[in-house]
Amino acid sequence: MIVPPKPKRGKRSPFYWWRRWKSHKYLPVRAGLLARIQNGDFDYPNLFEWAEYEKHYMNDEHDAYRAEYKGFGDIELTEKWIDIEKRYMKRYNKLIEDASEVEQRHLIGLVDAFFNEFILSKDAIRAIMEEFGGTVEELYHYIEKLQVGVRSDSDAKQLKRLRQKYGL
Secondary structure, three states, X not given: OOOOOOOOOOOOOOOOOOOOOOXXXXXXXXXXXXXXXXXXXXXXXXXXXXXXXXXXXXXXXXHHHHHHOOOOOOHHHOHHHHHHHHHHHHHHHHHHHHHHHHHHHHHHHHHHHHHHHOOOOHHHHHHHHHHOOOOHHHHHHHHHHHOOOOOOHXXXXXXXXXXXXXXO
């Protein structure tokens, strides 16, 4: 894995101090599902990668400290070594927590968006998502092909009644 250099931030948010990079800019709901998918609103969050970068930055700082250490005994028991580890692991844990939350929100939001866009139950959408192996955009087109052109719920109910009435 190629680790980018640690960014130098000038302005820090007190609410998201553990994030070193800019977050994803989401499109509004009115933009449409396909546009939001193409924007990457439902993609796997980068926060997991950022958390791994924190471990590399911690190791780099540990190596620098090890190079300048002139004391006796085990270096990993020194106060500065432990402070470095605490600082980076705090940021790592916050990033993993954030990433898990964002991933869960993306998955639930995607199921809800597909449910509102197409005539399928949420359980059917989840079953399709578990089996499907492509990208989110390919999943959208796959589910779109499953539909027969009926978009609204009332049209689906009417189509179901007609099928029952005429035995189709």
